[in-house]
Amino acid sequence: MDFTFSEDQLLFRDSVRDFLVNEVTPERIRGIWESDSGRDDGLWQQLAEMGLTGITVAEEHGGLGMNELDFVLLAQECGYVALPEPLVNTALVAVPVISQLGGEVAAQWLPQIAAGETRVAVGCRENGLAEDAAQSGLLLWAEPEALYLLTPEQFSARFNESVDPSRRLYAVDIADGVAPVASGEQAAALYRAVLDRGALGAAAQALGLAQRMIDISVQYTGERQQFGKVIGSFQAVKHHMANVAVRLEYAKAPVTRAAYALAHAEPAEVAVSHAKLVACEAANLAAKNSIQVHGAMGYTWEVDLHIFMKKAWAMAGTFGDTGFHKQRVAEFIFADSVALGAGTTFG
Amino acid sequence: MNLNYTDKQNAFREEVRSWLAEHVPAEPLKTFDTEEGFQQHREWEATLNKGRWGMVTWPEALGGRGCDLIEWLIFEEEYYRARAPLRVNQNGIFLLGPTLMEYGTDEQKARILPKMANGEEVWAQGWSEPNAGSDMAAIRSTARKEGDKYIINGQKTWSTRAVWADWLFGMFRTDPDSERHRGLTFILVPLNTPGITVRPIPQLDGLPGFAEIFFDNVEVDVSNRLGDEGAGWSVAMATAGFERGLMLRSPARFQETARRLVELYKANQEKADRDPAVRDAVMRAWMDAESYCLTTYETACRLVQGGKIGAESSTNKIFWSELDQNMHATAMSILGARAELLPHAPDAGDVGTWLDGWLFAQSGPIYAGTNEIQRNIIAERMLGMPR
Numbered sequence: 186m187d188f189t190f191s192e193d194q195l196l197f198r199d200s201v202r203d204f205l206v207n208e209v210t211p212e213r214i215r216g217i218w219e220s221d222s223g224r225d226d227g228l229w230q231q232l233a234e235m236g237l238t239g240i241t242v243a244e245e246h247g248g249l250g251m252n253e254l255d256f257v258l259l260a261q262e263c264g265y266v267a268l269p270e271p272l273v274n275t276a277l278v279a280v281p282v283i284s285q286l287g288g289e290v291a292a293q294w295l296p297q298i299a300a301g302e303t304r305v306a307v308g309c310r311e312n313g314l315a316e317d318a319a320q321s322g323l324l325l326w327a328e329p330e331a332l333y334l335l336t337p338e339q340f341s342a343r344f345n346e347s348v349d350p351s352r353r354l355y356a357v358d359i360a361d362g363v364a365p366v367a368s369g370e371q372a373a374a375l376y377r378a379v380l381d382r383g384a385l386g387a388a389a390q391a392l393g394l395a396q397r398m399i400d401i402s403v404q405y406t407g408e409r410q411q412f413g414k415v416i417g418s419f420q421a422v423k424h425h426m427a428n429v430a431v432r433l434e435y436a437k438a439p440v441t442r443a444a445y446a447l448a449h450a451e452p453a454e455v456a457v458s459h460a461k462l463v464a465c466e467a468a469n470l471a472a473k474n475s476i477q478v479h480g481a482m483g484y485t486w487e488v489d490l491h492i493f494m495k496k497a498w499a500m501a502g503t504f505g506d507t508g509f510h511k512q513r514v515a516e517f518i519f520a521d522s523v524a525l526g527a528g529t530t531f532g
Numbered sequence: 533m534n535l536n537y538t539d540k541q542n543a544f545r546e547e548v549r550s551w552l553a554e555h556v557p558a559e560p561l562k563t564f565d566t567e568e569g570f571q572q573h574r575e576w577e578a579t580l581n582k583g584r585w586g587m588v589t590w591p592e593a594l595g596g597r598g599c600d601l602i603e604w605l606i607f608e609e610e611y612y613r614a615r616a617p618l619r620v621n622q623n624g625i626f627l628l629g630p631t632l633m634e635y636g637t638d639e640q641k642a643r644i645l646p647k648m649a650n651g652e653e654v655w656a657q658g659w660s661e662p663n664a665g666s667d668m669a670a671i672r673s674t675a676r677k678e679g680d681k682y683i684i685n686g687q688k689t690w691s692t693r694a695v696w697a698d699w700l701f702g703m704f705r706t707d708p709d710s711e712r713h714r715g716l717t718f719i720l721v722p723l724n725t726p727g728i729t730v731r732p733i734p735q736l737d738g739l740p741g742f743a744e745i746f747f748d749n750v751e752v753d754v755s756n757r758l759g760d761e762g763a764g765w766s767v768a769m770a771t772a773g774f775e776r777g778l779m780l781r782s783p784a785r786f787q788e789t790a791r792r793l794v795e796l797y798k799a800n801q802e803k804a805d806r807d808p809a810v811r812d813a814v815m816r817a818w819m820d821a822e823s824y825c826l827t828t829y830e831t832a833c834r835l836v837q838g839g840k841i842g843a844e845s846s847t848n849k850i851f852w853s854e855l856d857q858n859m860h861a862t863a864m865s866i867l868g869a870r871a872e873l874l875p876h877a878p879d880a881g882d883v884g885t886w887l888d889g890w891l892f893a894q895s896g897p898i899y900a901g902t903n904e905i906q907r908n909i910i911a912e913r914m915l916g917m918p919r
Contacts (some may be wrong), residue, residue: 186541186602187534188833252714254533283659347762375819377554423911427850432908433849438826439819445535459819477546511815518794518818525818527784528545528609531827 186531188438190258198258201392202265205236209266211489214333218350224304224320228416229270233301237272241280246295250496253277253382256446258390265494269351271306271317273386279305279325281382283334286366290334294323308357309379310510312503316340316357326357327379329366330421332372339363349495381457385447388440388461391468394497398471399491402426402478409480416478434468436463455517465507468497470490537606544599547608549612551583552614562619564793570654570696573620577651586649587625594641601832608782623693628701628720633772635718635759643885644720656694657724658702659768661687666905667705669713669765676705677754677761682706682719684727684750690899693894694743695732698723701771703764716764725783727751736891746783781852783825789859789889790821796866796886804866813862818853843914850903850910853896878910906907 190198208231217225220460232238240256242248260273267276278526282300283291283305303322309330316322319342324341326333333339342355357394367375403426416422443460444452476483483486483490501507518525539546561576569633580586581595588607590596600605619625625648632641647653664670673686684704694700700721707715723730727750732740758765797804797814804810835841863886864871873880874887897903911917 186537186829186833187837188830188838189839190533271747399915403917407918415918417911420908422909423917424904426917427907427910428915428917430844431847431850434844435820435823435827438830439823439831441533442535442826443575445533459822459879463819511812514819515811515816518815519798524796528606528611529785529786530822530829531537 187492188441190254190441191324191392193468194255195255198262201235201237201259202262203473205262205268205302206229209268211492214267214269214352214492216335221287222320223353224317224527226269229304230301232270232272233299234290236299238301238312239280239295239299240274241276241284242295242299243284246415248280248295249310253281253327253385253407253444253448254441257385257441260386260389261396261440264390264496265395265397265491267351267394271321273305273390274383276315277386278307278379278382278485279323282325282327282332282378285333285375285378286332290366292336297322307379307383308355309376309383311375311380311509312355312383314345314354315342315357316355317353320353320359324357325379326359326484327372328374329373329376330368332346332367332375333359333363334366335359336362345500349499351492352499355379368386377454381447384457384461384510385443386441387500388443388457388464389463390438391445391464391497391500392433392437392440394493394500395429395436395464395468397432397493398468398490398497399426399429401493402475404476405482422478425478429471429474431465432467434466436460439455458513462507462510462514465497465501469489469501472497486491535539541602541606544603545610546807548610549614550609551585552610554615554891555579555583560615562618563739563845564693565695565737565741567696570620572682573617573801574651574654577619577621578616581650585771586651587629590629590645590649590854594645600836602829605782605784605829605832608784609787612784613784619653620693621648621654622695623651623701624653624658624699627657627771627808628655631767632758634770635767639755640707640758648747653698654693654696656691656697656743656745658688658691658694658700658721660690662689665690666902668768668800671703671705673702673704673706675706675717675719675752676708677706680754682752682754682757684719684747684752686747688745688747690733691745692742692899694723694730694745698899700745701766702756705766706761706764710762716768717761717792718758718767719752720753720758721750725750725752736894737888738843744793772847783821783828784854786821786824786852786859789856790817792884793817793859793863796863799882800866803868806919807865810865811864812863817855817859817862819850820858824852824855826898843910846906846909849900850897851905853893855861856889856893856896860886860893864890895901 217223230412236249239410240251244250256276283294298305304320305323306315306317306321315324324335326335339360345354345356347354378425391402406422407415409416439460443453443456446456464476475490479490481487542596561572564573565569584595588597588599590606592598629648639758659668661671675682688702702717702721704719705715706717706916727748729742729746733742733744735741791813795806867883867886870883873883875883875885913918
């Protein structure tokens with residue numbers, strides 16, 4: 186029993202965190218918002234040069250060959266900076282699914298993804314819309330009955346604005362006659378994999394977003410003065426932030442546990458749903474309490490808080506909303522023959 | 533990372549399970565807040581100690597098994613699964629014991645720990661005073677040094693287990709000119725010393741689970757001082773840390789409550805579902821108990837590898853105390869009109885121990901530092917917000 190990350194995993198996380206905090210600043214994100222594509226090719230190339238676009242691509246296809254557990258810490262850092270680029274969906278969803286398809290498909294696309302030459306977008310029926318569909322050379326579109334890998338000429342995409350300007354969402358119409366790459370039971374299994382992996386990515390990002398909102402709020406309330414004191418010294422303000430810290434602290438281990446289950450091909454559905462629910466709840470509470478302690482400043486476009494707040498709201502609904510995930514938890518704990526209670530957590 | 537138990541850990545679990553299956557009393561003991569129940573629980577501690585299960589994390593020389601924190605968690609899981617009796621000496625074994633190991637002299641350890649482990653000496657706490665509750669540094673009870681004695685005067689209150697306990701540990705002001713957390717000393721006091729009056733206080737359930745203690749020129753040998761004179765605050769902080777920490781509130785207890793809550797819901801589902809919030813609360817209870825377990829394992833693994841417990845551990849007490857309240861509130865909702873019945877009422881049926889748990893859960897957010905104090909600690913020490 187060893188529920189800790191290795192030194193190497195933590196060091197890698199630290200170096201990626203340094204890079205992201207320095208490069209993906211709120212100013213840069215605001216610049217990306219103003220661009221037509223909503224994407225920053227220079228940033229994507231930087232991520233590729235660090236090996237991150239191919240982090241979960243097998244070494245034989247030019248990647249780093251790392252797994253979900255290695256990446257889950259990095260996904261939290263992506264959340265911490267509200268990275269607009271689709272790195273989490275690429276590493277946690279698209280690459281593992283394409284790898285499972287294997288064969289020519291994997292040999293064709295994985296090296297391009299690892300090299301940063303091709304962006305891959307992910308969409309599924311549960312989400313309805315696909316992020317980055319019009320900005321990518323490849324769209325992985327998952328339905329319970331069929332899985333598609335689509336190149337730009339194989340579908341049309343209608344842009345839908347999100348409250349989070351970093352998210353570029355598209356309604357997708359697949360052209361007539363395009364064949365799926367998987368169908369039947371294989372497609373059904375891959376559809377579940379897309380949802381579980383996407384949900385883990387959203388949960389991990391939610392943890393980072395919650396931490397960032399705490400940090401921003403602690404800094405702001407340590408500077409803003411009223412009644413002759415910094416407002417962060419008032420208990421009413423402190424307790425708002427402490428409540429977020431408590432929920433966040435206890436959402437971390439469930440996310441790690443879910444990543445471990447996926448990395449070891451163990452049944453992961455319940456662990457993922459648990460993680461997604463508690464992580465997104467922590468991030469939503471962080472958003473709610475952070476805007477409150479910012480006062481009117483939190484309601485402005487100018488203050489950076491909303492960059493993170495809006496992404497947190499989006500994470501809560503994507504790759505399975507609370508109804509989807511609570512239903513899965515309920516099916517597990519209310520089943521007739523389930524073993525619950527002390528000593529059952531690790532099987 | 534490897535989330536599988538080792539063969540050794542699995543074997544340990546089997547050993548605990550089979551010993552408990554053989555020894556846990558078939559008939560539940562009376563509550564230790566009655567004189568008869570206190571005696572029964574004292575005997576159970578002796579039984580546990582004979583099997584060397586009293587305090588598995590203690591060194592073998594002291595009657596323990598030298599277990600690490602993972603084995604401790606496994607032991608607790610089996611203990612709660614087996615519905616073994618609550619630990620009457622928890623003040624001693626979980627709070628004072630670890631503090632003694634850190635601050636005690638060899639003589640003190642040899643004199644105190646074995647009798648603590650076998651239940652011969654049960655310990656009470658002496659922190660709060662009428663005007664020193666959340667503000668513990670406002671302690672006014674004095675200990676005046678005369679030769680090789682301390683002469684103690686003053687009053688303690690909310691002293692858990694004190695009605696039938698044998699000893700008390702607490703903090704007293706040894707420097708009459710000192711203020712706040714300076715000039716305090718940690719002293720161990722035999723409760724049969726002349727000059728001590730213990731007045732039981734009935735708790736919410738009507739039973740004397742705690743007491744007021746009056747000290748009138750009580751003479752205690754200086755060899756009962758733990759740590760240096762005037763260093764009581766830092767010794768006490770170590771104890772308070774254990775109390776909030778994972779020793780006292782291992783996840784197993786809450787996971788078992790969550791399991792029973794799921795069963796209660798399933799057995800009464802048609803009625804319970806008329807309030808849609810109940811189903812959600814049951815799921816939330818199970819998830820939070822799991823989160824508490826996972827987080828505790830993560831912390832324990834880190835500590836086993838030599839890591840330090842950080843300021844984030846101050847989130848622990850809020851999490852479990854609110855979880856415990858929420859789970860019992862949900863059970864009360866499900867039981868509806870029967871929820872108010874005492875378990876032994878003739879028509880109580882299957883209400884079980886939920887009411888007892890509900891009453892006890894009211895104390896969780898208050899004792900060991902109110903949750904408001906905990907939130908201040910989290911904001912200031914973990915998040916770095918200004919005082």
